[in-house]
Structure formats: C-alpha cells, structure tokens
Amino acid sequence: MRDLAAVDERLSALGLGAFDGAVETSLGRNKNFHGLATTGQRLFVKWFQRDPGGERFNRNHAFEATGSTVPKRPTLILDDAELGIAVYEYIEGVETATLAARENRLTPGHTATMGALVSQLHAVEPVGIGRHRCAMPPDLLFDAMPLEMFLGATGAELEMWRLMQGDPEIVEAIATLRRVEHREDYRTVVVHGDLRLDQFLINDDDVLLTDFEDVRIGDPARDLGAVVGELLYTAVIGIPGRLAEHLPYGAVVGHADILAEGSAAVEEQRPLIAGFMAAYREHGGEVDVQTGERIMRFAGWHMLDRMLVMSERANLIDAVTRGAAGIGRTILVQPSEFLDLLSESAHAH
Template sequence: MPPTSTSPRVQYRSTELETVPAVDRLLRGLGLGGFEEDSVTSVLGRNDNWSGRTDRGRRVFVKRLLDADRDRRLERSLHVERHAGSGLRTPRLLGADPAEALAAFEFLPDARTGAELALDEEMTDERCREAGALVAVLHSLPVGGFDDSPHPLPPVQGLEALSLAHWTVASQAELQMWGLLQRDAELVTALHALRSREPAGPGRTPVHGDLRLDQFLLSGDRLHLSDFEETRAGDPARDLGAFAGEWLFLAAAAIPVTLAGDLPLGRAADHAQVVATGTREVAARRPRVAAFCRGYLDVRPRALEDAGLLERATAFAGWHMLDRMLAAAAKANRLSPVTRAAAGIGRGLLISPAEFTSTLGLDVTP
C-alpha cells in the first residue's frame, strides 16, 4: 500500500475503519467528531490503530486492542494514563470504550520513535538521559492499584516443553531456537534464578514491562513514553535491562554490516573478527545506556539501595536479547549466524551478569 505521509515512520491507508463503527461512536461521543476518511492512516503493529483528522479539526490516534487478554491490557494502560500530569509524559488520553477495547489519544504531531531516532543516530546521550528520567517517573508512582500478576516473561514453562498449540504454529527457526534453550541446562538454571530473584513487597515498583526504543516518541523537543499494556507491579530491573538490551540488539545487528564494509568482497569473517567487531559495536553504544542510567538516577537516586538492581538489570538485558531472537526466529525458516551470535551474547549476560554490568554501561552511580 502507498505511504500517505512524509513522516519517517511508514504509514498506510487504513482498510478496516469502516468495519469498526465503534471508533466513530467513540470519537463523536467524546465531542471530537468523526474521522475524515481521506486523512486516516495506520501503522503496522500488534493492535489495530488509526490516526487522522476529525471533521471538527482534531488530530487523534485511536487504538483497538486485540487478543483474548485485551480487557486486562486496556485496564493496565488506562491505569497509567490516570497518572498523567504527575511528571510522566505520555500521549494524552481523550477517552476509551472498554467494551470495544478502544482508546483515543491526542495525536503527537511529527512524532518519531526512539527506534527511528537510533537508526538515524539521533537518539543521543541527552535523549537517552531524558528517557531514563521518564522511566524513573513511572517507577516512582504509587504501586497500589497496579496489576499485581506476575509478568509472563521469561516464559520458564517453555524451557520444559512448548505447548502443542505453540509447537504447531512455530517456524522451523523458532523450534531450533527453543531446542537450543531447552538443552542448555546452565541457561535454564539462570532463567529460573532470574525469576526467583525478582523482588517482592517493598522492592517492587510500577514497571513498563514491554520497554523498547519504539515505545519512546519524540514530538517537538520532548520525549513521551507510550504503550502501557504490560505495565504492572514488578522488578524495576526489568525495564533497565530492556533498555540496555535494545542497544545490545542494535550492536549485534550491526556486526555483519560493519564486517561487510571492512572485509574484501567475497571474504568471510573468522571468529576473532566477529568477536572484535562485536566488542567495538557494544562499546560504541555503551554511552547511551550510561546516559539512560544517569537520567534514571537523577529521579530515583535511592534506587541503588537495592544492591542487586544493576546485576538483575544485566541479566534482564540478556533475556531481552533472547526474546528478540525468538521474535526474529518466528519469522524465519532457519537460524542465521547473527541470530545465533546474538543469542550467545544474551546467554553470557544471563549466566554471568556481574561480569558484564560495566560493559553495558549499567554501573553508573548518582
């Protein structure tokens, strides 16, 4: 489908809006007017979504949550939105229709995601510090009232065996990946240990639970944090590790690109070259993670009273790598060398997190 916007994010004309009349009812019920059809675009994602201008001149973004857990996911998101104005910058909630799993938000003009900024080398140290402060504000909210259920990831039950339903739809590469994980006794032990070390009681805070670079939106000169469907009371190290894991993933993805530019045409890299290139790519991104941690500690300086926070964050960065590799494998027929290398990096972080906290940039102090 042809793009309908000059925004860096690829947008597509929506073909489903006319089949969801509840969107029009929601917008008109909020006094915003209905969408002008020729202004509506959508972006690819987990949920249905529509952005556009209404016949009353308002720019809005509407999301419809999908899957069986949509009611709970919407309630988590709305609970966070009720704290807007407490220093947590998010796209402003305009209204919701829980029965239809719909939520309408103020449209952020010319918004770019953190993932887009990173690819354009514009997710600077300053932006990462701002991102860290935003996450710290979320972690500083009162934990009462947040979903108290355990986070589903890492899915330790999958380390024993996949469900039949999962196995029947998994790609060959995903089955290979799960086989590698399940046969790695040391890694299985490390993942169980990570879950067992998650704090209970006073150590828990509200956590985003699905933190990725594309959950940060830059509009104007300010970052916003979005998508709170997995937010719940949990281990703050989960979000810190996810942010570090995002940069680690970008470092791993850059290895073949860098090697292709460094080596003569047709020459394959040996193991030592791959390791050396990976080391350089990780080091180049370490300042971003360190800046994030500084921003976080600017807001939550007492976070380090939890002596195991940064070590757990490093282990969660390792899990983030494995999670990203599983997601990539789900769309492939075989495991690529890059996927295997990235999974190996994640394994090392999970098994020996204390050895890599400084390498990732997670050893910052206030």
Template sequence: MDSQSRADRIRFEPADLARHPEVNALLESTGLGRFVADTVTSPFGRNESWMGTTDRGEKVFVKTFDPPGRDERLRRTLTFAERAARAGIATPRVLGHAESTATVAFELLDEPRSLLELFTASQDAGEDFDTEWCLRAARLVAETHRLAPDGFDTSAHPLPPLGPMNALTLRGYLGQSGAELHMWRLLHNDPEVLAAVTAMKEADGPGVGVWVPIHGDVRLDQFLVSGDTLYLTDAEESRLGDPARDIGAFAGEWLYHAINRIPTVLSESHVVGHVPTHQEIVATGAAEVDRFAPRTRAFFAGYLAHAGLDASLHDDLAVRAARYAGWHMIDRMISIARQKQILAAVPRAAAGIGRSLLLDPRQFLDTIGLRIPAHAA
C-alpha cells in the same frame, strides 16, 4: 508495537473501519467526531490501530485491544495514563475509552518520531546518536518507578514464557516456523539458561525484592519525540514489578543494535568475497558493543540520579538489570524466529551474548554500560 511514530515503521492501508464500528462510535461519544477516511493510516502493530483527523478537526490515535487479555491491557493502559498525567510524566493523553470494546482514543502527537527512528537516521547519516535522549528517557523511566503503587496491576509479567521454555505442547509444536523449532531446540538443550531465567522471574514478586510501577515493555520505539518533548507510550504491560526489567530492556536494546551492526561493519571493512574469521567477528562485535555502551551508561547514570533509590540498592539493581538485558537478547531471538523459516546468525549471536549475561551478569557490567557511576555509589 503500537506506536504513533511515523517510522516504526511500516504503514499499511488502514484496517477497514466498516469492520470496526467501535472506533467511530467511541470518537462520536467523546465529542471528537468521526474519522475523515482519506486522512486515516494504520501502523503495523500487535493491535488494530488508526491515526488521522476527524470531521471536527481533531487529530487522534485510536487503538482497539485484541484478545487474549484485552480487558487487562486496556485497564493497565488507563491506569498508567491517569497516574502519569497526575505526576506530570509526558505520555499521550487519553481522550476517551470504551470498556465494552476495549477501545481507547489518544491525542495524536504532532509529527512524532521515535528514538528508534532518530537512532536509525543518525546511523544512515554516519553520525553519533545524542546520548541526551538517553538521559531524558532515563528520567521518564525513573519517574514512572516513583509513581504511587496503588491501582497498578499486580499480576506476574508474561515474560519470560516459562511454559514454552520448558516444553512445547503438541499444538504449539505444530504451529511453529522452522526458525522457531531451531530456536526452541537451542533453549530446551540449555538447562543453565532455563534455570537462570526461572530464578530471574521468580525473584520478580512482592516481598522478594524492589517492586514498583514499571512500564514493562521498554523499547526505543516506545519513546516518541514531538516538538521538544520526549513521551513514554504504549504502557499496556505496565504493572508492579522489578525496576531492573525496564533498565535491562533499555540496555538490551543497545546491545542488540550493536550486535546487529556486525555484518555491516565486516562488509564495509573487507574486500568483496572475504570470509571473516571467527577472531574478526568477535573483535568486531566487541568494538561495536564498546561503541554503543555510552548510551546505556548515560541512561543508567540518569536513572540513578532521578530514581531516589538508597545507594545500598544500586549494585544489586545493576546486576539484575544486566540479567534482564540478557533476557532481552534471547527475547529478540524468539520474536525474530516467529517471522522466519531459518534462524539467522545475528539473532543466534545475540542470544549467545544474552546467555552469558544471564549466567554471569556481574562480569559484564562495565562492558554493557551498567557499572554504577562513582558519584552515585
């Protein structure tokens, strides 16, 4: 999660620039100056990054990619930025980069807010999230999928991680948290999920299905609003792949947020001390999924309107996207488990819903908002 957003969300004191001389070296080599120390902050993320103002008054965001695969992630980032700029897709401009240190400088957007931040603010205010943002996000994703494929990475996407899903190495086992061990035990004892995930990943390849330039890591915090413009950011996993991966990830985001709402809704709707029944939990979850589905429905309709796909491909695309939405739910459980000692009920419930989507995606197209609009059929 390397984003320029103010709310995604945790800011720390910036990583010591004295330990990262490559940052100011890059800025100086591109004529941007040096960071003014007291203007610099660092967002939480996978890679070390800094944002602030230089002594020449330039506002910049700098990221240095960490191993493993840092060179490949830099190349994918630069390829996407160049192709997107050429096609007029809104993404932060690259101001310079250094291959030797896998460091890249971007323009720092003015007062950026992610779609995750806007959604959270709407929840806090008791308001509905404007589905117009979903339509705009859909157009960015569709335009990405219509880029010319030349120059994009053709390597297999690292997710799902079939190795650990089959078995852990001794070294991997010893490094797991308690929640991770619980999570892997659930997955290792579910051969149907493993078979479905394996088939899904094997179908994402040249000559197997639709293969286009994809973002590869679609999440609400990858879309930033600055002024009146919506930007698509953080394309280090971009490559040629199945467009259903990006669509399913967007659908999975809303599905997860719907499930994440269950404890809050139950606590607000019952007296203190009431223990919800299984039926109450299921009914609440179904209601929340139904409430969130219009966001995915708007996104999918917007995507089909701009993607330029033959209508004969729509149905299969929807089914594959639903399967990827299911994987997104399981991936959420994997990510959360890395940070915990106890695997909580919400990620387990999300993974359970993900399992249903993986095994029978067509059954849930209406439920999650991936039914093909009548005008697009």
C-alpha cells in the same frame, strides 16, 4: 473498513466526531487509527483487540487513573471500556527511538531523557495498580513447547528453542529472574512491563513515553534491562554491515570475526547506556549491585527475545544471528561481567 466504522460510531457517540480520512495501522497486538476528526481535532485511537477480559485496557486505564502528570506522555482525551478504545491527542512529527537508534541518530541526550522518564514512572504511587505476573520471560517454555506452537514454528524458531532449552545455565538464569521478581520482600515499583525503544517517541530533543497497557507493580530491573538490552540488540544486528565494511570483499567470515565486531558494536553503545542510567539515578532511581546484575540479566534475555522474533521469519539460523544470540546468552548468564556497561550506576550503593 468495518473496524473504522465501529470506531467512528463510538467516537461520534462520545462527542469527538468521526474520522475524516483516518489512517489505520495494526502493528503489534492493537489496531490503531489516527487522523483528523470532523470536529477539527487530530486524534490517535488505540483499539485493544485480542484482549481477553479487557486486561490490557484495564491496566492502561488504571495507570491514567492515578492522576500522575509524569512521565511525559501523549495526552489521553478519554477511554471507553465498551468498545475497548483509548483516544489520545495525535502528535505530529515524532519518530520512535527504535528508528533513531538504527539510523545512528539516537544521542546520549535522548537516552538521558529516557532514563529520567523511566525514573519518574518508577516513582508513581501505585494506587489502583496490581501486581500481575509478566508473560516474559516465558519460563514454562524452557521445559517444553506446546504442540500448537511447535507445529506453527519455523525451523529457526525450533533451533533457537532447542539451543535454549538444552542450556542449563540459560534455564537457571531465567528461573533466577522469576524467583526474585515474585519474592514478597523485594523492592518493587510501578513498572512499564513491556518497555522497548519504540515506546519512546522523539520530537527533536523532546521525548515522550507511551503504551501503558502492561503497567504493573514489579522489579525496576525489568524496565531498565529492556532498554539496555534493546540498545545492545540494535548494535549487534548491525554486525553484517560492520563485517562488510571492515573485511575484504570475498573474505570468509569466521566466528571470531563475528564476536569481534559484536564486541566493538556493544562498546559503541556505552555512552547511550551510561546516559540512560545516569539520568535514571539523578532523578531518584535506585540501582545497587544486585539490581545492576538483574538489569544485565534482563538485558541478555531481551536480546534473546528479539532474536526469537527475528527467527519467526526464517527457516535457518545464520552464523551472524547465532553469534549475536551468543552475546545475549553471555550477558544473561554472566551479568556481573558486564556491570561496567552501566557505568557508575551499578556500583554506587
């Protein structure tokens, strides 16, 4: 527990007291601790590890330094550059929107609140916030994969990259997103930069937005497409269960069956997506047709990216994963065909 000892020492020096039985979680890039401090306060500590130059810490600090009271988020007590930690009030009884979505408990009311939060974020004055290049989509990997990455990849990862690198329409769609995002004459806002459903915390009907370490000035379609894409991804990963429910036992599953169930699953997400986009616009977010197309391109990429993450734990791409990736690919390269998923939002301007 050397890491916890270092955190305890720093918390004590900052006057917050040491943890009294902390729980450690190391999901993603950061190491996190939460629990009751000796002062009686419940704390959540994010320790920015694997953070060269403190870039993620600095972006998180810059966002909090804007002084904006929106979007609603966990309260930052303090942050400390010396150790690279941010200390928040711990919120009891919350769950991520990811869990709610996978258990079919995410409602249009929830996604409407999420849309309002993102709209508020995009309206924040960008004082002290930089315009940094986003790591995703990794356009350079569409030319070639570094040797170290190649040697450490699973068979499924290599197959996914082979399919994408060999698809000129995917390569051009990714290049199009990158070109637009770095044009100086393009409308930009403060974006979250790494938005996923697990960045939204739900407590009954209340929703908070978290994790601002990738905040920057950028294309609003990036954030919107990430949420839409994750809602669609959540739908398509349920294809195996839908097939088991709708096909006779022992039936041979064909490509047409996978696409049919995938299309039905996507359609069922329409109310959630419509609620999200409608609230985004109602709270001042601007979405014209061109923005709508970029939203859907980012959504398609997000689906492919989630499939890449899944492939890190597999040796082969099964038929369902291949079919789900195909849905993401179609959305990425033919975004105008899916604008109706955004309801009236993509057509109003």
